[in-house]
Amino acid sequence: MMKMDNLNPEQIKAVKHVDSPVLVFAGAGSGKTRVLTHKIAHLIENIGLPPENILAVTFTNKAAHEMTSRVHSIVKVDSSKLNIGTFHSISAGILRKHIHCLGFENNFTIYDQKDALSVVKKVIKNMNLDIKQNDPKYFYYMISRAKNQLISYKEIDKIDSGYVDKNLSEVYRLYQESLKDSNSLDFDDLLIFPLRIFKENDSLLDYYRKKFRYVLVDEYQDTNRPQFEFISLIAKEHQDICVVGDDDQSIYGWRGADVSNILDFNKSFDNPLIVKLEQNYRSTKSILNVANSVIKNNITRAEKSLWTDNEPGNCVVYQNLYNEKIEASKIVDIIQRKCSDSFSLNDAVILYRTNSQSRQIEDLLRRRSVPYNIIGGVKFYDRKEIKDVLSYLRYICNSNDEVSFLRILNFPPRGLGKTTINKVLDVKISGNQSLSDVITSEDLLLGQKQKESLKYFNEMITKLRLASKELNAYELILELIKTVDFKDYYCSKNIPEDIDRWENVQELINSIQEFCVNSSSTSLQSFLEEVSLLTDIDRWNNNDECLTLMTVHSSKGLEFPLVFIAGMEEGLFPHSNSINDEESVEEERRLFYVAVTRAMEELYLFSADSRMKFGGGNLPSLRSRFIDEIPKNLIDFKNKSRDDSFASISKNSYNSNAEIIKKGNLVRHQLYGNGKVINVDGFGENTKVTVIFSGNVQKKFIQRYANLKIIK
DNA sequence: TTCACAGAAGTTTTT
């Protein structure tokens, strides 16, 4: 019999109740994951439900993996039979099997927002609209918004949104047509297509209702309309469902998440048991008091109050500093001090509202050689060189994938430029042919050189495509790298940036190898699917002795002994795009609440008097209203010390008599001797200089620290 | 026709 003695009475109630739907309002740190995992274990062991009949939906893949292994540690179960994943990955799995109902092939490509944006751009150009007056971002945003409301291009005027452009419906229609032509889906389609399949195919819906006999949903406050429809279709009939969430942590409204899904749960499902988990096991009293005092300023929320038996702990610290540089150095100072005695680096996290704030902190950490991990920002799979290689793989896998085709046709450069590409696309449109037909078509009027190059390209792809039937993903990428000779492309010119890129490509190769070792399926298709649905947080491993940096959004569901929140300023947190509208301010406040409740032992808040924008001008700023919502007695206000003054830091930062180094200069370095500057990158105090020294030794310096002297 | 370079513009949050 499984143990439940580590659960409190409310948690046990939520775990054991299976006679009707269950809604768990789980405050931050109240042990909701424990409830979910025990509930799954209870269903298997005490109710006798086979694991393959359980569907559990989590917010990230990482959470899914953790849940799987925690269930495994409670009951003996073949974890591969459990259906635990994100909405997107579960949907993708269903679509791989049944998407032919909608006229797609099951080797479809999943487009990320950049891919999707390039499709929108193409559509706008094809409609002969001016790209400057018709912002592709607006159209993509509106299409996504429409999809989140389950609105097709035909009924676009029903959309719940401000301005609707007269061309929106047509752009939407052509966008969808183009995706289908490329046998591709965007993220929103991934959620919507299963609904269409279920609605058109009763027997299939029936099959999945039986298969997913019990449904559990985590972070239910962040589900959107299509996700709600999905679980309704599956669970409304058998009513065997348990959802867990916290309306105070709803932070994805901008993505179509609808809090009323959780607040109106009792209207959608019959006679639910509602359990409130209000005991917090995570944070000290000081931290929880701050969290409660902030969130109670929100008008629209279900009434509840979190409490804890934990120690009072240290007072929450707030400090205002002169600018973002001093803010960064203050944070890192404290972390280094803390980690020299009772804490280790992976106990700490630095949180911020926007990704761009990470740069200053990153620079400082690199200078002080503090190992760090950064989540989000320029994602690994978003890097140009990675997307380029992946595009080859995607095009090999799906010969209709036009976005990938256009990326790789002339990369590395093979003499197929803009004009050739336009000719190819023209023939494709006029002849209504598939991509592979077009590039072998006689109708293409090209120069001899271009013709041969295109022929070579096509033969290469055909060969690789054939090989992909025999090889696993790892063997195939080795074959690809050899055939295209990326190594030569990146390394032959001896440009440091290109060598960095080659190293990233090698990292990609490693990750494919790892995938093939760890995963049940080693096919190229499953690798590509994993890549498009995996986030940085899924790749993150907090066991390394390493400081972590991430946005507040990414931190949802995590906890750290030491939490540092940077940029507590009006216009940044709450963000300037949100301060004019009370509803948005409430979402920002929930976001701050999420940030605060990540902390277990100590919490530090920071703001700066001025902050650089675009590495350009300084913007003065006021401290965040959220700071003022915290009663004074709950915060330790640290005053500026003399060391924090702008004068003292700026003297250190800028070497006033530093010479301006240019490409071609001869320079002297203390350690390496004389050398020649072959590249200068950036300006001001962040200038990076690449120098070749005798013996062809190449080094890259941050000028400020390298102390290079120009030799006349 | 392609390719390299210089200037302009643009950063909320993410599956």
Next chain:
DNA sequence: CTTCTGTGAA
């Protein structure tokens, strides 16, 4: 500080 776009040279 990055990423995209447009311009001239080869």
